[in-house]
Amino acid sequence: MYELMLSDLDETLLVNHHVPEFNVEAIKKARKHGLKFVPATGRAFNMIPEILKEIGTYDQEDEYSICFNGALIVENKNSKILNFKGLSFDVAKMLFDKARDYDVCVLVFTVDMCYIYNADPDEVQRKKDQKAPFVVVEDYNINNLKNDRIAKILYQKKDMNYLKKIAADLKDDIENKACASYSSNRYLEFNAPGVNKGYGLKWLASYLNIDLDETIAIGDNYNDVEMIKQAKLGVCVACGDDEIKSIANYVTKLDYNQGAVKEVIEKFILEEE
Numbered sequence: 615m616y617e618l619m620l621s622d623l624d625e626t627l628l629v630n631h632h633v634p635e636f637n638v639e640a641i642k643k644a645r646k647h648g649l650k651f652v653p654a655t656g657r658a659f660n661m662i663p664e665i666l667k668e669i670g671t672y673d674q675e676d677e678y679s680i681c682f683n684g685a686l687i688v689e690n691k692n693s694k695i696l697n698f699k700g701l702s703f704d705v706a707k708m709l710f711d712k713a714r715d716y717d718v719c720v721l722v723f724t725v726d727m728c729y730i731y732n733a734d735p736d737e738v739q740r741k742k743d744q745k746a747p748f749v750v751v752e753d754y755n756i757n758n759l760k761n762d763r764i765a766k767i768l769y770q771k772k773d774m775n776y777l778k779k780i781a782a783d784l785k786d787d788i789e790n791k792a793c794a795s796y797s798s799n800r801y802l803e804f805n806a807p808g809v810n811k812g813y814g815l816k817w818l819a820s821y822l823n824i825d826l827d828e829t830i831a832i833g834d835n836y837n838d839v840e841m842i843k844q845a846k847l848g849v850c851v852a853c854g855d856d857e858i859k860s861i862a863n864y865v866t867k868l869d870y871n872q873g874a875v876k877e878v879i880e881k882f883i884l885e886e887e
Contacts, residue, residue: 616883618824619644620654620680620815620841621875622833623665624798626851627653629871631743633668640876641669644883652818654680654811656797656837658723658765659688661746666690678822682723682765683795683805683837684814687821697817698725698763699806705791706764709804710756712787716780718769718802724762737770737800769802777802796836803837812840832878834858834870849878 621627627637641651651669653662659681663672671677675691687697701709706722710731713720719734728741728748741748771777774796781794781802788794792804811831819826831838831845834854842848842862850862852869859865866874 615828616649616830616847617828618650618652618819618822619830620652620811620845622835622838623653623655623657625834625853625870626832627875628665633665636873637875638668640879644879645670647883649883650678650822652678652680654814654831654841656683656803657681657744658725658728658746659686659693660726661744664745678818680811680814680818683803683809684811685765685805685809686725687814687818696821699809701764701766701792701804701806703760703764706767707756708787709767709792712784713769714754716769718771721768721770722756722759723765724759725765729759734770767804770800772800774799798835810840811838812844815841815844830878830882832875847882
């Protein structure tokens with residue numbers, strides 16, 4: 615019996631930034647069966663209230679969210695922070711300064727705000743669509759964030775080969791200081807060492823006294839890999855990269871916009887074929 619299911623948001627649970635009705639209904643049924651359904655996202659907690667409302671866990675006790683790829687774990691009631699593991703300012707500044715060498719838009723996420731540097735108009739629009747609290751900063755300097763809790767830094771460019779080249783360039787610089795992942799075919803993400811969605815899954819499962827053998831994780835992209843590996847049932851969405859499909863226990867027949875999350879819930883929770 616599965617007790618905990620983590621789901622990525624973009625290209626997994628959401629269609630056009632909302633939870634479609636077919637997923638809402640499936641989640642509702644699964645929760646009645648006792649399943650704990652938890653969004654596991656790269657987004658900030660203050661970017662997902664509408665999504666939590668749609669799945670019925672907004673401001674609820676004993677309901678949880680994993681944000682910033684595992685750096686922030688929150689009980690939804692009163693936005694109670696249970697665990698935070700962010701980047702040190704020195705590492706954040708190093709990554710920020712290194713970005714000058716590349717043609718990228720830089721996003722610095724503190725717990726409460728997204729700061730956008732070298733702003734790309736498409737990225738600014740995306741943040742508006744995601745209802746993210748953000749500030750476009752003209753002055754390329756993060757010294758004013760020295761006392762803030764920095765969750766992660768993103769390099770954004772719609773060229774994955776270029777981002778992978780940057781990651782290779784910075785491999786030695788970030789060793790033991792940060793870990794890199796990719797998401798949404800546009801981001802190179804940097805979190806604190808050891809922080810990923812798999813870390814978030816293990817932390818929350820332990821907190822809830824749920825065995826990892828009773829967990830499911832579903833996602834589509836490289837920042838989902840560790841939770842897909844950690845969960846007893848690791849699921850890749852049909853649109854996912856072949857590399858991610860190869861590590862999953864199950865690949866959905868339906869794509870995210872057809873009901874991949876619903877498919878997994880019906881097959882493995884409600885056991886409807």
